[in-house]
Amino acid sequence: MTTECNQTTFEFHPLGRREVVGRFDGGTISSDGGGVLLREVEVRTGILQQFAACFTDHRDADLIEHTVSELVAQRVYALALGYEDLLDHDDLRHDPLLAALVGKGDPTGQDRLRERDRGKPLAGKSTLNRLELTPAGAGEESRYKKIVMHTDRLDALFVNVFLQAHPAPPTRIVIDVDSTFAPLHGHQLGRFFHGYYDCYCYLPLYVFCGEHLLAAKLCGRRTSMGPPGRSP
Structure with missing residues (x-):
């Protein structure tokens, strides 16, 4: 016997004076409205x-x-x-x-x-x-x-975006340089073994001026910060 489901509306407990209703006629809906x-x-x-x-x-x-x-x-x-x-x-x-x-x-x-x-x-x-x-x-x-x-061109883009955020090019800037450790669990391209962290990883190097990113470089075996690693 074929089951027929004709109900199109589901009523839930109200929220104060507001009705809470479930329906299926919302059309195309996305959770990425932001x-x-x-x-x-x-x-x-x-x-x-x-x-x-x-x-x-x-x-x-x-x-x-x-x-x-x-x-x-x-x-x-x-x-x-x-x-x-x-x-x-x-x-x-x-x-x-x-x-x-x-x-x-x-x-x-x-x-x-x-x-x-x-x-x-x-x-x-x-x-x-x-x-x-x-x-x-x-x-x-x-x-x-x-x-x-x-x-x-990509390297120049970071600097250009930084300059576009200012009414005039700043006469003096303070640069912050730091790396971020990203452990890997597969055979991703460009991975390397870092002796200090004792695992395979990416170690991108970032250059910031305040909140603006000026450069991003993916460090390898010969350019990584910290104790030397060994090749995969």
């Missing part, structure tokens, strides 16, 4: 657009559905909202709110060129992986990874 505030910051500062300018895109422009600016925005917004792993984007690529933050004109993805991509307005993990792991020497002849990041 992301719209991040987009407001980007509209005012243009930091993500400046970040995207640190890349050169060697892909065929006629075949691109996700621009570098959109890929960068998707990755950064997701990180800010707590989605650190690229695997998260296999689900996030369906999210119309994240698509709206990124600036997609079709946040539902119904107008995608290929039928199998419809309903997925954003890039998946494989496309974002190419954004992050394209080698410096890649070009148009490369098979998959063709979006090259220029580290010199």
Whole structure:
């Protein structure tokens, strides 16, 4: 016998004079509404657009559905909202709110060129992986990874954002240099064994001026702070 569930409203104990009702007609709902505030910051500062300018895109422009600016925005917004792993984007690529933050004109993805991509307005993990792991020497002849990041532009970006936050360039600054220990539990690229912490880790070095980040470098075996480590 087939069970028929026709109830559309569930009533709970009231909160004072307010009714508490559960319904299923809310449409598309997201728990990441705070992301719209991040987009407001980007509209005012243009930091993500400046970040995207640190890349050169060697892909065929006629075949691109996700621009570098959109890929960068998707990755950064997701990180800010707590989605650190690229695997998260296999689900996030369906999210119309994240698509709206990124600036997609079709946040539902119904107008995608290929039928199998419809309903997925954003890039998946494989496309974002190419954004992050394209080698410096890649070009148009490369098979998959063709979006090259220029580290010199990225280094300059931190300083430029710092200067943009001031009405005039400061005549004197105080720099704070420190590292952050991040233990690793897998075979991540760039890991190394640190003798002082007695485990494999990342040890990024940060340079701050007040609340502004001026530089970030991932320390390796030969550049790590503290007692020397040993190679993996």
